[in-house]
Amino acid sequence: MASSPSQSNASEAVKRLPGEANTNFEDHRRIVLLTDGYSNPFVAKTAISLLRYRTSDIAAVLAGQTETKTAQKLLGAGGDVPVVASLSEVPDADAVYIGIAPPGGKLPDTWRPVLLEAIRRGIDVISGLHDFVTEDAEYRATAATSGSRLCDVRKNRFKNVATGQPFRPDCLRILTVGHDCSVGKMVVSLEVQRALQQQGLDATFLATGQTGIMISGRGIPVDCVVSDFVNGAVESFVRDNQQHDIQLIEGQGSISHPSFSAVTLGLLHGSAPQGLIYCYEAGRNEVKGLSSIPIPSHRELIRAYEVAANLRAPCRVIGIAANTRNLTSEEAGEELTQIRREFQLPVCDVYRTGPEPLVQAVKRLQEAVVNV
Amino acid sequence: MASSPSQSNASEAVKRLPGEANTNFEDHRRIVLLTDGYSNPFVAKTAISLLRYRTSDIAAVLAGQTETKTAQKLLGAGGDVPVVASLSEVPDADAVYIGIAPPGGKLPDTWRPVLLEAIRRGIDVISGLHDFVTEDAEYRATAATSGSRLCDVRKNRFKNVATGQPFRPDCLRILTVGHDCSVGKMVVSLEVQRALQQQGLDATFLATGQTGIMISGRGIPVDCVVSDFVNGAVESFVRDNQQHDIQLIEGQGSISHPSFSAVTLGLLHGSAPQGLIYCYEAGRNEVKGLSSIPIPSHRELIRAYEVAANLRAPCRVIGIAANTRNLTSEEAGEELTQIRREFQLPVCDVYRTGPEPLVQAVKRLQEAVVNV
Numbered sequence: 001m002a003s004s005p006s007q008s009n010a011s012e013a014v015k016r017l018p019g020e021a022n023t024n025f026e027d028h029r030r031i032v033l034l035t036d037g038y039s040n041p042f043v044a045k046t047a048i049s050l051l052r053y054r055t056s057d058i059a060a061v062l063a064g065q066t067e068t069k070t071a072q073k074l075l076g077a078g079g080d081v082p083v084v085a086s087l088s089e090v091p092d093a094d095a096v097y098i099g100i101a102p103p104g105g106k107l108p109d110t111w112r113p114v115l116l117e118a119i120r121r122g123i124d125v126i127s128g129l130h131d132f133v134t135e136d137a138e139y140r141a142t143a144a145t146s147g148s149r150l151c152d153v154r155k156n157r158f159k160n161v162a163t164g165q166p167f168r169p170d171c172l173r174i175l176t177v178g179h180d181c182s183v184g185k186m187v188v189s190l191e192v193q194r195a196l197q198q199q200g201l202d203a204t205f206l207a208t209g210q211t212g213i214m215i216s217g218r219g220i221p222v223d224c225v226v227s228d229f230v231n232g233a234v235e236s237f238v239r240d241n242q243q244h245d246i247q248l249i250e251g252q253g254s255i256s257h258p259s260f261s262a263v264t265l266g267l268l269h270g271s272a273p274q275g276l277i278y279c280y281e282a283g284r285n286e287v288k289g290l291s292s293i294p295i296p297s298h299r300e301l302i303r304a305y306e307v308a309a310n311l312r313a314p315c316r317v318i319g320i321a322a323n324t325r326n327l328t329s330e331e332a333g334e335e336l337t338q339i340r341r342e343f344q345l346p347v348c349d350v351y352r353t354g355p356e357p358l359v360q361a362v363k364r365l366q367e368a369v370v371n372v
Numbered sequence: 373m374a375s376s377p378s379q380s381n382a383s384e385a386v387k388r389l390p391g392e393a394n395t396n397f398e399d400h401r402r403i404v405l406l407t408d409g410y411s412n413p414f415v416a417k418t419a420i421s422l423l424r425y426r427t428s429d430i431a432a433v434l435a436g437q438t439e440t441k442t443a444q445k446l447l448g449a450g451g452d453v454p455v456v457a458s459l460s461e462v463p464d465a466d467a468v469y470i471g472i473a474p475p476g477g478k479l480p481d482t483w484r485p486v487l488l489e490a491i492r493r494g495i496d497v498i499s500g501l502h503d504f505v506t507e508d509a510e511y512r513a514t515a516a517t518s519g520s521r522l523c524d525v526r527k528n529r530f531k532n533v534a535t536g537q538p539f540r541p542d543c544l545r546i547l548t549v550g551h552d553c554s555v556g557k558m559v560v561s562l563e564v565q566r567a568l569q570q571q572g573l574d575a576t577f578l579a580t581g582q583t584g585i586m587i588s589g590r591g592i593p594v595d596c597v598v599s600d601f602v603n604g605a606v607e608s609f610v611r612d613n614q615q616h617d618i619q620l621i622e623g624q625g626s627i628s629h630p631s632f633s634a635v636t637l638g639l640l641h642g643s644a645p646q647g648l649i650y651c652y653e654a655g656r657n658e659v660k661g662l663s664s665i666p667i668p669s670h671r672e673l674i675r676a677y678e679v680a681a682n683l684r685a686p687c688r689v690i691g692i693a694a695n696t697r698n699l700t701s702e703e704a705g706e707e708l709t710q711i712r713r714e715f716q717l718p719v720c721d722v723y724r725t726g727p728e729p730l731v732q733a734v735k736r737l738q739e740a741v742v743n744v
Contacts, residue, residue, distance in 0.1 A: 258536025
């Protein structure tokens, strides 16, 4: 797995869309990930993903009091990246990234001292939470003196309305869609994109959530855009990247999610993908974080996605990405076989079995729909 | 047609939801509608609707230089409500309502003098535009001195995430859905609600747009809510009104609209209606305001709405509301007959032929799904 922002983005001048946050995190090479006590893979998913996809830019994980010495032992990713108890243990830190994604997005009060310490040292602070560091008077005043740059990845002023005009026909757009939140849509987009790149194709990753934005260097925090402008923000971002042959666009939420379906449809229609990769976590039957809300069947969801997508442009599900983290090896094998039979589509677990079936599905779609 | 805010709301203490704008416009009885030059029914739809549904609260239409003397002649609604050229002609005005809904929501610069005149006189200013009067330094400073209340109907800080928990089973929820924007979804909701009320049923209107909010006194400006919270804002509003037996919920946008489909789905899932009224404008085949985007067929849209709605809760389209304003009487008759045959559903034009078929459809659904 690559350890720095996508090669295809690194050398491009980063042009900001009107309303996009002015972020500089692609410069950071000695990042401290602030997780302080949280190691649950859902809450700490930002830290875990940054350790996987920007390993060489991460100096340390700041986790408070713990016996565990390495990121790999504490969070399951990042190899020998050290776990530290204090910022003073990282004298050359250039940024602190908030590594947690708590529901509701509020910053724990217990972090105020360490964030102020970072800011006083001139260290940049990057946060993906809804609770904005850039609107805290004390952080701002301290940063004004020290030169520390504060950035809220979710903060935006997108005010553009989507036009619905067609994109460049030879730009293939693949969107990951899910049966729920936190099933691996970002990971699947990244893994498929990287595999395509390694095979010599011009494929780029389009981030739509705080973690993806921190990994790739830019993106649209769609869940934080005013609803009238979600489709428009996504459309602008896609259009801004349509010189690439293939876009792997990170999905958000689920079209059936009682809380977030608006975000999901705005992203689907704003990006008008020709192909969808349906992502799910094996064993999950109820909506995560809500009380007793069943998730519809895969069949019902795949149909709903295709019906909704085709209102906007021709589109179909081209493959299924199963997250089998809760299954044994044998159960995973059975699951993949059974799903493959039921839906007659390529199926894989991008971590356990590799993304190749999905990569091939993308290439087949490219041949079918794009004039090469 | 009733001329004051819905009877069922007038006597209720208005309890605000967390994050809802603190508005007082149900007190206004001598409203001046500011339209200044705009009379196109799409741009001036707020003024026209206010003239229809709050006639006795409207003192005058402020339209700048014009020969036309009455609202009826200028805008097609409001009877003898006078058209004036200056605010000085209405000495007892208690509020100025911005009566236009321009795309993008920006306030024309030419209005600054008249708004300042109103504010200096202590007259309240109510605006439904995205361009907030409450964020204008000069308006605020002037209002602080005069006691004038400024209100931006679209301004909100909704931050609640939908829970997806079921509503009171005996509360029947009917949502109007459209094939495009500006086809009459608000009007249909209002007309059906009023007819049900007249027949002795406890039916309430739930506004979701600036015009509906100005008419009924409260509501959720869904297109101006951050996308993560749209479903939640709607859900809270519905739950807050579920003591009523029937809710007529104002739809927004269209599930196929390239720009606004996110808003539409958030509203659909947040309200979890048991019944939908499908609204369309006869003769419109392309999305209004966009360039050459065809609207899908009625069949495709009805299917898409039912597929999407049923992800959340059991739901079906119970009737069709045709807006036949562009047709002759004879053409309208043929249109209604043809649509009725094709879809085997009650069809009417609530203005031209009256809402009774839809009213009966609502009552039939109530018998079918609610334990009476």
